[in-house]
Amino acid sequence: MTVGLFIPCYVDQFYPNAAIATLQLLEKLGVDVVYPKKQTCCGQPMANSGFSHLTGGCDDLFTELFEEFDYVVVPSGSCTLHLKEHLHSDKHPESAKGLRKKVYELVEF
Template sequence: MTVGLFIPCYVDQFYPNAAIATLQLLEKLGVNVVYPKKQTCCGQPMANSGFSHLTGGCDELFTEIFAEFDYVVAPSGSCVLHLKEHLHSEKDPQQSEVLKTKVYELVEFLTDVLKVESLQAKFPHKVGVHQSCHGLRGLHLSQMTELVAPPFSKPGKLLSMVEGLEIVDLDRQDECCGFGGTFCVAEEAVSAKMGKDRVADHIRHGAEYITGADLSCLMHMEGILRRQKSNVKVVHIAEILNGI
């Protein structure tokens, strides 16, 4: 099995340690990982802003450099969902359609493809798990609480394998943090209030860290925590599973 590692723009620029942890974790689990150096943005920011017609170059490049791999894995639920739903190559539409089915967010790849049952990691802290909207409602990484259906959590399953880690219960398990990509720019006051409410839930229940599968949401909450001069930190789930 050969995996193409896709690192989204904001992870590359602001949270490189999460990218490194993703690579190291996959290699620890015996996966042959390749990082194509020509990779760029997946096109999600343009598409979310109403300019999907400008993502053609991103689509063509992504298809060109990742088509050869058995799987493509990224530590970002929102980027993965965008690719799964919108990737399209004019030059080779059949190739891009096949590639859509091979793109995985890290957590779903670990649980659904590798079927990981144990991890060598320690993290003796109280951790709040943030369910990002893209991961929850698009990729179905966890069960939505409004449904009368058996509960499940793929991030929770993996975190339960980490020695010393305690997951804290939240009042609202799958509430949006308010980031929403360009929503936080267009509706900054609403976005900020939603973020403060989300952070307060974690703090109220004693979380020392907030983790999740999407660093865009974690970045939004980190900004609020810093402004509040809180001791609570954010960390991508890959870093915890890798043993930081």
């Protein structure tokens, strides 16, 4: 089992120690964790501001980076919910649909 670790943009900017602790916890539990370095945002800030039509780049990138993993773990409830409910990809529609089922909030995982 390989887990892709998605660190939301606000966690990266304001709470980097939470991101590091998430990685350390998963590794301590024996999880094989990969952190894709090109990850950015889940698209929630744009969607919440009424600009969901502008999240396509975020969705496509997220799908491309995380579709290969068995699970995706996210240390953020709101970003997890956004990905589970709203992730879509014009480039990879079926991959995005399947990926939505593999996204878990850290505590849920």
